[in-house]
Amino acid sequence: MLGYWTFFPAEAPWGRIPVMGYAEVVASTHDAVREGERLFGFYPMATHLVVTPARIERGLFEDGAEHRQATALAYRQYLRAAVDPQYRSDDEDGLLLLRGLFLTSFLVDDFLGDQGYFGAERLLVSSASSKTAIALAFQASRRTGLEVVGLTSPRNVGFVEGLGCFSRVVPYEAIGALAAAPTTVFVDHAGSRAVVAAVHERCAAGLRHSAVVGATHWEGRRPSRTMPGPAPTFFFAPMQMEKRQAEWGAGGFQDRLGAAWHSFREFTRGWLAIRRDTGPEAVARVYQDVLEGRSAPHVGHILSLGDA
Ligand SMILES: NC(=O)c1ccc[n+]([C@@H]2O[C@H](COP(=O)([O-])OP(=O)(O)OC[C@H]3O[C@@H](n4cnc5c(N)ncnc54)[C@H](OP(=O)(O)O)[C@@H]3O)[C@@H](O)[C@H]2O)c1
Numbered sequence: 001m002l003g004y005w006t007f008f009p010a011e012a013p014w015g016r017i018p019v020m021g022y023a024e025v026v027a028s029t030h031d032a033v034r035e036g037e038r039l040f041g042f043y044p045m046a047t048h049l050v051v052t053p054a055r056i057e058r059g060l061f062e063d064g065a066e067h068r069q070a071t072a073l074a075y076r077q078y079l080r081a082a083v084d085p086q087y088r089s090d091d092e093d094g095l096l097l098l099r100g101l102f103l104t105s106f107l108v109d110d111f112l113g114d115q116g117y118f119g120a121e122r123l124l125v126s127s128a129s130s131k132t133a134i135a136l137a138f139q140a141s142r143r144t145g146l147e148v149v150g151l152t153s154p155r156n157v158g159f160v161e162g163l164g165c166f167s168r169v170v171p172y173e174a175i176g177a178l179a180a181a182p183t184t185v186f187v188d189h190a191g192s193r194a195v196v197a198a199v200h201e202r203c204a205a206g207l208r209h210s211a212v213v214g215a216t217h218w219e220g221r222r223p224s225r226t227m228p229g230p231a232p233t234f235f236f237a238p239m240q241m242e243k244r245q246a247e248w249g250a251g252g253f254q255d256r257l258g259a260a261w262h263s264f265r266e267f268t269r270g271w272l273a274i275r276r277d278t279g280p281e282a283v284a285r286v287y288q289d290v291l292e293g294r295s296a297p298h299v300g301h302i303l304s305l306g307d308a
Contacts, residue, residue, distance in 0.1 A: 001234075003071045008044035016044045017287075019303075020100050022081065022092055023049065032056045038081035040095070045283060047305060051078065059083050072238035085258050093274045094265055097300040098131060105135035106260055107240040108213060112185060113143065114240075118208035120185040122147045124178075124199060127189035127216045128166060129156035129297035136187060136213075137165040138264050147182070151175060151195065159297050163271060178202050188223075188232065191215025196223035196232065204228035211235045216293070276302045 008016040025037045030053050043049050054064025060079045062068075068076040081087045086095065112118070123140050125133045128150025140148050150166040160169045170178060175198040183206040186199050191214060200207060207229035215222075223232060245253045277286055283303045289295045 002075075006067060006070060007042055007075065008046075008049075009067055016046070018042045019045055020096055022096070033061065039078040040081060040084065040087070040099075041078040042075060045305065072236075074238045074241065085254055086261055091265070093276070093300075093302045094268070094272075096302055097272075097274065098135070098265065098268060099261070101132040102135045102261055102264055103241070103257065104213065104235075104237045105132055105139055106257055107237045107244075108136055108187060108211065108235055109139035109143075110244065111235065111240045112140075112187075112209070112211075115209070117143065117146060118183075118185055120183045120206075120208050121145065122149060122182040122184045124149050124151060124184055124186045124203070125166070125189070126151045126172075126187070126192075126195050126199070127214065128152040128160045128169060130189050130214065130216055131297075131300070132214060133187075133189045134160075134163060134165065134268075135264060137163075138267055139260065141165045141167075149178070151190075151199070156297055165267070172198070175199055175202055180205065182206055183208055186210045187235075188212050189214035190217045191220075191222065192217035193221040193223050197227055200227040200229045209233070218291075271298050272300055273298055274300050274302060276304075278304050278306065280305060 004018050005015045007018040010016045019042070021043045022038055022040055023043055025033060025035050025039065026048070028035055033053050051063040052065050053061045055062045060077050062073065063076045063078065086099065117123070123146055125137055125148065127133050128137065129152045133150065137148050137150060140146060147167045148165070150160045150169045151172055152160050152169060154171045154173065157169050157171055160166060172195055175195070180202055184203045185208055186203070188196055188211065191212070195217070200210065210230050210232040212232045212234045225231065241253070248256065283305060286301045286303055290301065295301070
């Protein structure tokens with residue numbers, strides 16, 4: 001849906017999965033990009049990537065390769081660690097795991113806040129044990145008068161309750177028992193037909209907005225288009241980011257994001273276990289575990305093909 005397969009094209013029927021990572025410039029023929037620079041951005045699962053620096057600024061540049069021009073700007077930018085206000089050499093793992101998803105959730109909460117949360121008294125968040133949902137709950141829990149309710153699988157209820165950033169946690173099976181009356185905004189990370197339909201049916205009368213962010217329940221059937229309440233709308237993070245950068249300036253945006261990021265990162269230190277693995281077999285194994293939902297929600301994986 002977001003064109004991820006086009007980042008690093010491969011010959012059909014193959015595809016290269018993009019990952020977020022750090023890389024070091026090992027050779028450069030461009031005056032403004034120095035050997036030894038450390039860069040954060042999207043990479044292929046590979047040892048090397050050749051980029052064509054374009055739109056070069058002090059803090060970042062973009063890959064000007066033609067095949068990447070169709071994607072959102074944020075997907076082809078490389079941030080220079082040396083001048084990145086969020087960068088800390090002793091917390092690259094935390095940044096790799098959480099930075100991208102925190103940015104999304106910061107923007108989701110910011111977008112909803114911009115709309116006065118559509119007048120809602122309650123925020124429902126599905127796949128509440130996912131890191132993206134936790135980041136949203138963390139941001140939204142700072143809003144006064146908003147109940148933040150997490151929806152999750154029965155096996156993850158205890159973990160989500162223990163986080164302390166949700167007002168309440170409800171297993172998917174009990175969605176039908178939620179209070180129907182409160183005005184509600186729903187942010188979906190699960191992408192499951194059963195979950196989305198249950199929320200729309202239960203909350204229809206007071207459902208003010210239904211946003212789609214993810215699809216962790218990727219094996220199930222996709223949500224139907226005919227449900228009570230407002231049609232689910234895909235939240236496209238780069239659009240809200242461009243709006244805020246225009247309103248606050250690039251620096252103003254980074255300052256606000258940076259302050260929020262630091263408190264979220266501190267919060268995650270209380271529950272997040274970072275696990276490192278190296279080598280192609282480990283990459284394949286962990287990838288399959290995450291895909292099949294076998295990875296525990298408190299674990300974050302950092303993988304490398306070799307000793308970087
Ligand atoms: N649109 C954007 O800009 C954007 C940005 C970041 C992330 N996302 C999306 O948001 C979602 C969450 O990402 P994340 O990195 O935060 O995920 P994560 O931490 O890896 O999420 C793990 C959780 O997902 C659910 N899950 C995982 N595999 C499953 C499976 N095979 N079957 C059923 N449930 C499964 C479980 O949650 P429950 O038991 O609680 O359901 C599990 O605890 C993803 O779909 C991701 O692509 C979108």
